[in-house]
Amino acid sequence: RDLPKLPVAEALPSMLDALDRHGCCILRAPPGAGKSTVVPLAMLGAAWRGEERILVLEPRRIAARAVARRMAETLGEQAGQTVGYRTRLETKTSARTRIEVVTDGILTRMLQRDPALDGVACVVFDEFHERRLQSDLGLALCLDVRRHLRDTLRILVMSATLETGPLAELLGDAPVVTSSGQSFDVETRFEAGARGASGPAGELERRVAAVTRRALAEQAGDALIFLPGAAEIRRLSRLLDSLLSDEPVRVLPLFGDLPAAQQDAALRPDAGGRRKVIVATNIAETSLTIDGVRIVVDSGLERRQRFDPATGMGGLVTRRISRASADQRRGRAGRTANGACYRLWSESSHESLARHSPPEIAEADLAPLALELACWGSTDSSALAWLDPPPAVPLAQAMDELVRLEAIDDSGRPTAIGRQMAELGLHPRLAHMVLRGREIGVQDLACKIAALLSERDPVRLTGPARNTDLQLRIDALQGLGTPAGVDVSLPSLERIRRVQRQMKRRLARLPAPASATGAAPPAPGAAGLLVAMAY
Secondary structure, eight states: OOOOOOGGGGGHHHHHHHHHHTSEEEEEOOTTSOHHHHHHHHHTTOGGGTTOEEEEEESSHHHHHHHHHHHHHHTTOOTTSSEEEEOSSOEEOOTTOOEEEEEHHHHHHHHHHOTTOTTEEEEEETTGGGOOHHHHHHHHHHHHHHHHTOTTOEEEEEESSOOHHHHHHHTTSOOEEEOOOOOOOEEEEEOTTOOGGGSSTTHHHHHHHHHHHHHHHHSOSEEEEEOSSHHHHHHHHHHHHHHTTTSSEEEEEEOTTSOHHHHHHHHSOOTTOOEEEEEEOGGGSSSOOOTTEEEEEEOOEEEEEEEETTTTEEEEEEEEOOHHHHHHHHHGGGSSSOEEEEESSOHHHHTTSOSSOOOGGGTSOOHHHHHHHHHHTOSSGGGSOOSSOOOHHHHHHHHHHHHHTTSBOTTSOBOHHHHHHHHTTSOHHHHHHHHHHHHTTOHHHHHHHHHHHHSOOOEEESSSSOOOOHHHHHHHHTTOOOOTTEEEOHHHHHHHHHHHHHHHHHHHTSOOOTTOOOOOOOOTTHHHHHHHHHO
């Protein structure tokens, strides 16, 4: 079957040749060029692939599903046949699968279980400019595989905005192939006056709503609005539903914790022919082409995880985006036709934005990374090739934490329980809690708490007080009800239950501990004891 005639097609011969001769390649292509969906399909006919698989790494679950489905549709198939995907909570693959789209954590697990990646011809790192910690780790491990285990493993790194010089050097002076992309004009309008996250509650949503109404009146096509998080998306969606109730417009949220059916609704054309207004986090910044979008309204804000070494805890912070992110968002309006981007900041303040967002490895909790390195057999992180190495002080702090959690010994080597912790796919603190909870007979409760703490909080309070009681959330998860003034998100609860069930399945595959006491009903105070085992 012929490949779609997208702009990246002109770069395919050079890219395939570079992978054949050099083994590593960088493909730089602007948004909308078709790199995520066309490049892996082009590899199917490469002589060097043989009968081996292509692994495509996508940084987000929604992108992994959407990219795999788009490729499968191109082949006239369903996902799970020639093209499949695997995410934390969903797998669609078969013995026929030759292109497997995975999220970054899945790649790490595959490497730990089979360090040579036997049966894999090429690993494709898509949207590498996002610089997620697991993507950086995955690239470092794949380069280690090429250097020590299998030099025939090919690596392709794709990006729209990444500076390619340092990356090409890291990949052994790899060739850089550039695709010109498709050129549709995007008019940029700066809307000065928005106070963003620092303004009074609700001001950001009111400002975005006003600009969106004007944009819909001035421009054709669907609109894509960028907000920092789910709470702002819900508030703006309610406001727009009210303001646009008399118009043929459908308002659709799009963020990572939405059920798959609601995510799909935001990506597909409206069945009734109505204009769509998609209100999204930066999940829609890369990888996804949403047909029909010709308007972007950008709040200029994002929410990112940041680790605080003083407390040993991570938290979400809201901050201004980089110029590279702003360019990515603006490009969403010009993927299929001319469009317009409304930015809620001034032209002069645009120049003060950071050029790129800092890589996640520079500000993340490094305990999960440290455990993966220990299980890889790398007690010295400098032995691996990094685009940005893990910062020394936070990494040392992470290793001290792993010693306290019994995951590694004083020399940095993984213990038996440390290897089991890595298999659970949880933060080491939560993995330690689950394994110790199993030993004292309260593994069900431990899995509930781990699922609650690893996912978004399902509780939304309707009153002024902020109730942080964990027991309230455990009761909601068990269907025991909640006090007045507490609103529980049922989709969030169902997602947490899925994570809990998956955790129990993974736990069942591990060897039983010699000191296990067997299942026991949770005693009063068991939840507190389990949390103490983690923290």
